[in-house]
Amino acid sequence: MxxxxxxxxxxxxxxxxxxxxxxxxxxxxxxxxxxxLKAPRGSMAHIMLPGKxxxxxxxxxxxxxxxxxxxxIKLLWGNGSRSKDLRVVLAGGANVLAEEGKxxxxxxxxSVKEILDQMCLPIVAESLAGRRRRxxxxxxxxxxxxxxxxxxxxxxLWQRKEISD
Numbered sequence: 001m002x003x004x005x006x007x008x009x010x011x012x013x014x015x016x017x018x019x020x021x022x023x024x025x026x027x028x029x030x031x032x033x034x035x036x037l038k039a040p041r042g043s044m045a046h047i048m049l050p051g052k053x054x055x056x057x058x059x060x061x062x063x064x065x066x067x068x069x070x071x072x073i074k075l076l077w078g079n080g081s082r083s084k085d086l087r088v089v090l091a092g093g094a095n096v097l098a099e100e101g102k103x104x105x106x107x108x109x110x111s112v113k114e115i116l117d118q119m120c121l122p123i124v125a126e127s128l129a130g131r132r133r134r135x136x137x138x139x140x141x142x143x144x145x146x147x148x149x150x151x152x153x154x155x156x157l158w159q160r161k162e163i164s165d
Contacts, residue, residue: 002141007031010063012045014075017141024135026092028105030065030112030128033089033138033145034072034121035160036081042140045072049104050111065111073119088116089145089158090126091136098131105129125158 005013007023015021017040023031026046035042045068052066062068076086093109109128116123125145127134132150136157139145143160 002139007044007046009046009048010060010068012043012062012068012071012075014041014043014079015138015140016041016079019140021138021140022136023091026134026136027094027096028092028103028108030090030092030105030108031134031136032069032072032112032116033091033136034076035087035089035138035140035143035145035158036076037085037087037160038082039080039085040141040143041076041079041081042138042143043072043075044136044138045069047108047112050107065108066115069112069115069119073121083119083121086121087124087158087160088121089136089138090123090128091134091147091157093128094130094132094134096131096133127157 004020021044033044048063093105095103127147135148137146146154147157148154
């Protein structure tokens, strides 16, 4: 039986073949799910804010994009993954409150994509922006990542296909 791990806002979790990582209620936050192409390993971060925290504030590491993504990758490296085998799937960044001029979702998307580009990590699928919340489920064993928008049925967003060296 697989262990279902809830990835709440500001949280980063690692999983192996016995794990299903799941984030729900994703509004303006961005969830980054990272799969290893060579092994049933993966990690998920539920990122709340762009960039990094101000120097004078002590925030949970997972709330801000830069430290959350750095920690997420270090978890994978520490469990045997190599950067060249990692693939990223993104979901969220919606403007659920539909407030003009206050679109933190767009800022989160831009920040996460810039950081992943700097880290040379490829984004292979995404479900971003709009005005509706999302839920993401990542079965680490199969590498299957599903996304549901609003109350719709979950759809396959991406699935790992193992590669050889």
